[in-house]
Amino acid sequence: MSFSPLIQQLVTALRCLPGVGPKSAQRMAFHLLERDRNAALELSSALRLAAEQVSQCQQCRTLSETDLCQLCASSSRDRSSLCVLESPMDVLAIEHTNSFGGVYFVLGGHLSPIDGVGPDDIGIQQLLERINEGEIKEVILATNPTVEGDATAHYIAEQLKRESLKVTRIAHGVPVGGELEYVDGGTLAHALAGRRLL
Structure with a gap:
């Protein structure tokens, strides 16, 4: 079964998100259209505003809607x-x-x-x-x-x-709380190389 062009366009658009495959995109699209149209409109508005107004901080290059992000502007x-x-x-x-x-x-x-x-x-x-x-x-x-x-x-x-x-x-x-038997060899090698005095 094929979806209407607008539904298919929505499903395809949702698939651009990391970790979202065809089935997840379909579930999201149908949830927004069937059960929560207000959330769909809110999501659409927030996404449009962010895409239009968020760019890079001129100093650190993180995402910011002002020339300097809060961290760079902090004294x-x-x-x-x-x-x-x-x-x-x-x-x-x-x-x-x-x-x-x-x-x-x-x-x-x-x-x-x-x-x-x-x-x-x-x-x-x-x-x-x-x-x-x-x-x-x-x-x-x-x-x-x-x-x-x-x-x-x-x-x-x-x-x-x-x-x-x-x-x-x-x-x-080695991560805090990790057990050595479950840590891979490369991580253990880095841990040994980076050891410090106590």
Whole structure:
């Protein structure tokens, strides 16, 4: 059975969301149309407004509806410490820890030669320009602990070797509450390499 063109268009549009396959998209579409039209209209309005009015912060490149996001505009942030991340979601993750009071820079991805993503395709040049302004004393590379994330961190560290600043990488290792027998070898190797004195 095929759907009417408008229903099919809605189902197809919902499939652009991560983790949403054909069946999930159909369930969402039918739920909105059958049971909650007000929510459908609210969703449509919110999505349109966000798509039209949210862009990148001019300083850190996270998502913001103003030129400077709340974090960059705050006078209480330590501007000498810069945490480099892959995505705006990573900023939220770090902020939820309440353990970092510096500022951020969102690359907008990671290096991936196999996918054709090089240094010019993400925000590395803007990052280097920001660091060259001279206010930053430490750069914390908090890219994801993946092959691409590690390669991105290594590339940035190499670019900053000539700078007189401290470049650090977030630790990798055993998660809190984890049991060693269930942790993969690569994670254990990182944990052992990053051990510290007690």
